[in-house]
Amino acid sequence: MRLTVPVSNLEEVEMLAENGADEFFCGYVPPEWLERYGGAFWLNRRGPVVGNLVQRDDVSLLVERSHAFGIPVHVTFNAPYYTPEQQEFLLPVIGRLTRESGIDGVIVSDVGFLVALRCAFPELSVHASSVMATLNPGMVDFLDSLGARRVIFPRSLGVADIAALCGAAAGRLETEAFVMNEGCVFEEGYCMTTHRSVGALCVQLPGVPHRVLPLGGERSESLAGEEGERARELMGAFKDWVWFQNGCGNSMNSSGMPNGPCGLCAIFDLARTGVTSLKISGRGASSYRKLVSLQMVRGVLDLLGRGAPREEVARKAMALRNTPKFCEARYMCYYREEAS
C-alpha cells in the first residue's frame, strides 16, 4: 500500500518525503480565481486560501522537489461542481499546470468536469474524489468508463465495502481509502451545505435548540417517558460523536499526537482489501500535524511489513495514539465495524 499525504507549502516536501510519503496531493488557487469569486465560491474543499498554494511558480517548485524524491503530485480541483464558465477558466489553468509545472494529475468531484478533462487532456491522470461518493460497483464501472485513473472512497465505507469495491476495480482503477485526520458527519458527496462564514453545520447542530417529535401528533407534542429519555440520550450521543469526528475539541492531544478520525487499527484489514493507497487528509493542518500523522501511519505499516499479526497491529496502533478512552469510545474511528 502506498501512502498519500497532503502538502501545503514547499518547506514540507523534504520533511514528508524523508518520513515515508509515497504520493502528495495539494491545492492551488490562482489569484484570478480569488479576484472573481472572493471567498464566496471555494475552488476546492479547503478554501479559499488556507491549505492552498496561490502561485503557480510555487506549484512548479513543489513538483520539482517532490519528483526529486520520486513522489508524484496531484492537485485537487474537488469543488462539488463547477459552472460552465468556471470550467472554461480552469481547463487552461490545468493545462499549464500539466505542461509547465509538471503535475502528475488532478483530483476532481464534478462528473461533468471529469468528462471535460479527459476530453481536453487524454493523458492526464484524474482521480475521482471522495466527494463523488463511490458507494457501489456501478460507480466503479462508471468511473472506469470515463477514464478515471483512481477512485478515492468516501469515509462512510466500511472495510468490507472497500474490499468489494477494490475487487470490482481490480485491473482497471487504482483505489484509495482514508486512514487519518478529517471526519465528515454527513456523506460528503451529498452534503449541500457550506463551511464558509457560518462553519460546519454538523458542528453547529448539537448546540442549537432541537426537539424530537412524534410523527402524526400535534406540533406542540413532545416525547415523554422512556422514549423521551431515549431521545435525550440520543442527542447527547450525537453531540459526542460530532465532537470526536471534528478533532475532539483540539486537533492535537497532550502528547502531541493528532486527534480526530482514524483508521490506524484497521490497517491490517485494509491491507487485505487490495487498496492501492491510504490517505492522510488535512491540507489545512500544521506541518507538525502532517508529520506526526505520517509517522504514526508509517509506523503501523512498517509493523505490518514485518509480518505482525492483526491483534499486534491493532495494539500498536492504539498505543501510538495513546488515547485509550478515545479509542474505546469508537466514535473517532473511520472503520467502526472493524475497530478492535
Next chain:
Amino acid sequence: MLLTRDRRVALPREGAGLGVEVGLSFPFLAAPPPAVLRGEESLDDALRGAAPDDAHAVIAEALLRHLPGVAPSRVYVGNETCERLLPTPRAIASWVASAREGRLAVSLVLPPLSRDGLSKAEEAVRVLDGVEASEVVANDWGTVHRLRSRYPGLTIVLGRLTHKMLRDPRLAEYFDSPQAPMAARAALCRSGELAPGFRALMERYGIGRREIDPFLQPLEADEWESRSEKVSVHFPYLFVTMGRACLLGAMHGEPVEKFVSGAPCRSECRKYAVEFRLPVPGENGAVKNLLNRGNAYYHVVPPSVIERILGRLPSSRRVDRIVVTVPGDGSRWRQ
C-alpha cells in the same frame, strides 16, 4: 378546491393544471394508500389536514391558485436517502397494482446505493418492466450506469441529490446578494449541468428528466430552461444534507453501536422527526428550520419560494412536474 380524478372527467395529463403534472411522494410508507390512489380523497383536503407541517397547507393553496384543476397523476414510491426503506419487489407490485387501478403512474425512488443496495434495487426495478409510464429516480451515477447497462429501455430520472448546488439554509438567501462579486452570485445560482461534459453524460445515458429542489436562492433562467431534459421540482422540503450514519436509527442502539454507516435500525424515521432551529447569522435571534428525517436533513421552504417557483410555470418550457412529499410518515392515507 383541487380536484381529484373522481370529480373531473378529464385526466390531469389531458390539460388540467396547465399541463403540469403533480406527483405525490411517500418516502416512508411501505404499503400503498388506496384512498389517494383511487381518487377518493382530494389532494388539498389531504394536505390541509396533515399535521404538523403547515407548509403543506401553503402548498395546497398555492397549487390550487397556480395550477387550477390539477390532480395527482403519479406516485413516488421509495426513499431518496435510505436504502433500508427500499420497497421489496412484492411491495412495489402492490403499489403498481393500486396505481393502475387509479390510473396513476409510478416512480420508484432509489437512494444513493451501496453494493448490497444496488443488487436489491436491480430486483426491484424488474417489477416495473412493462408498466406503462413507470420510471426510476436514481440518486447516484453508479446506479444510473448499472441500470442503463442492464435495462436499456428503462426510463431513468436523475434524482435531486445528484443536482450539485449549495442549498445551505443558513446562507442561501444571501447567495444573490448585490454585495457579492457578480461571478460568485452567478456561480451560486446555477450548477455545472449546462457544461459540455455533463451534457454528454445526459445524452450517453438517455436521461430525459432531472429533478431539482425548491432553491432558496433564485436560480438563473438558464438553469431552468436551457436544458434538453424536462424538469420536476420538489416541494415543500429542500434537501440539505444526508449521512450514511443515521441519527434517528441510532436511537435504540448501545452507545458503541450508534452512528455506524448502514447499521441496523428499528425504522425510527417512520415514528419520529427531529426539528432543529438554526440561528441566522447577523439576524438578531431569527432562526431557520431544519428537519431531520432519519439520515437526511431538510428545510421547509417559505411561501415566498413556493410562489416564486410556481409563478414561473406558465412560461416555462422545461418544468412540467411538481413532486409533493406527503407530511409525516404518510400513514394518514393508510386507511
